[in-house]
Amino acid sequence: MHEFYIKSAICLLVMLFSAAAGTFLLMFSFAVASYKFVSVTKTNKSDALDPIAKRLLYASGKISAVVYLARRALLALALTALWILIDNMCARFFAGLSGFGESVLLLVLAGLLLWVQYAGLDMTAIKYGKSKPEKIMAYYSKLFYVVYILMLPVYYLSAWINAKIVKKLKIKPAVDFESIDVELMLSAKNSDSSKITPYTGRIVRNALKLQEFDVSDVMLPRSQVQYLDLDNTNEEIFDFVRQTHHTRYPLCRGNLDECIGILNIQDVFNSGGDEKNIDLASLRRETIRVKENEKLESALTKMLKYKIQMAVVEDEFGGVIGVLTLDSALAELVGGINEFAVSERDSVKRIGKNKYKIAGLASLYKVEDFLDIDFKTDQTSTFGGLITHTLGRFPEVGEQLYFRDQHARVIVDKVDERSVAECTVIIEDNEEQQS
DSSP, rough: OHHHHHHHHHHHHHHHHHHHHHHHHHHHHHHHHHHHHHGGSTTGGGSSSSSHHHHHTTHHHHEEEEEEEHHHHHHHHHHHHHHHHHHHHHHHHHHHOHHHHHHHHHHHHHHHHHHIIIIIIIHHHHHHHHHHHHHHHHHHHHHHHHHHHHHOOOOOHHHHHHHHHHHHHHHSSSOOOOHHHHHHHHHHEEEESSOOOHHHHHHHHHHHGGGBBBBBHEEEEEGGGGOTTTTTTHHHHHHHHHHHHEEEEEEEEEEEEEEEEEEEEEHHHHOOOTTTTOGGGGGOOOOOOOETTTBBHHHHHHHHHHTTSEEEOTTTOOOOOEEEHHHHHHHHHOOOOTTSSSHHHEEEEEETTEEEETTSSSSSEEEEHHOOOOOOOSSBBHHHHEEEEHHOOOOTTEEEEEEEEEEEEEEEEOOOOOSEEEEEEEEEHHHHHHH
C-alpha cells in the first residue's frame, strides 16, 4: 500500500516539476526575445542588466535552441512519469485492463496533459514574458544560466550533426531566424489585425541584427566627412555650406581631430545675426565620442540619452576616423537615407548596353530596382558595403567580383580611404555566359 502511494507521489511531483520548468524556460526565452525588440529604443536599459543577463541577451540564438531541447527533454520526462503512474494505478485498481487499454488511457491523458500545459501555463508564460522582460531577466537570469550551461553540450552536438545533414542535402536558407524570435513576431502579428508586409518584415529582421553591428560598420568614414573649419572666414564657411547642402556639420579648428561640437544650420538661421559677424562657436551643440569597435546598440543608446544627432568616432589611439549619425544607423533598418550620400540621380548610370556606373554609396535597394536583380542579402544597405561584405575585406582598385546568380560582373574603379567610391557593373546575357 505504502509503495503505491510513494510511487504515485513521485510521479506526480516529476510531472509538476516538468510542467513548471518548461513554463519557466518558455517565459524566460520570450522575455529575452521581447527585450531584443525594445532595448534599442529605451535609454541605457541594458546597462541595468547584470553580466550574466547581458551574456544571455547576446547569446539569444543559442537560447532558443537550448529552450527547444530542454522543453522536449522535460516533456519526455513528464510522459515517462505519466506512464509509470498509469501502470501503477492499473495494477492497483484496474488489474483486468489490457495492455491496449493502458495505451489508450496513456494517449488520452497525455493529450489532456499537453492541453492543460498549453492553455493553463504556456500561454500565460508567453504573455508574462513579453510584458515584463526587464524584471524577468533581472530576477531569473542566474537560474536560467544554469540550465543554459547544462544544455550547451547537447546543443553543440545537435548543431554538429545538423551541419553534416544540411551540407549533405545542400540546404542553404535565404534568411536565418531564431525560433523564439519567429514565435514572438507571429504572436505580435496575430495580436494586430493589420498585415505585416515584406518591407516591415525586413525592418524587423534588421532590428534583430542591429546588436551585431559595431560603430565602424555604419559610420561615415573620415574621407567623406564634410566639416566646418573655424580657421576659415565666415564668408568661406557659408559658401561651403551652400555648396554641400547639409543640415549639420562637425565644427572644428583646423581639422577633424579638433572637433569642438556640432553646428546645426537651423540654429544659425534662428540666431538672426549677420553671417559675417556671427560667432559660430557660440552656436555649437555638444557631441560625444565613441570607439570604432563599440557596439552600435551601445552608441545609439548614448546618443538617444543625450539627444544628439551626430557623434565623433575614434580609433583605439584616440584619432578621429569618422562620424556616426542617427540617420546612418536608421538606414540599417529602413534603407539608405544618409544625408551625406550621393544624389539618387547620379548614384546609378547606364553607360552602355548592360553596362552601368554605380557609386559605392548608392543604396542597395535602388541598385536592385534599377538593374532588376536581387542580391538576396540583408547584411548591408549600400552597394559598396555589398562589395566589402562579399569579399570579407576592403577591395583594391581594379579588383573584380562575379555574382553568379545575378549574372553580374563588378569591377572596382575607385576607392576612398575606407570605402568603395565607384564601380562598373556588367550584366551578362546568356550568350556572354556561354562564351
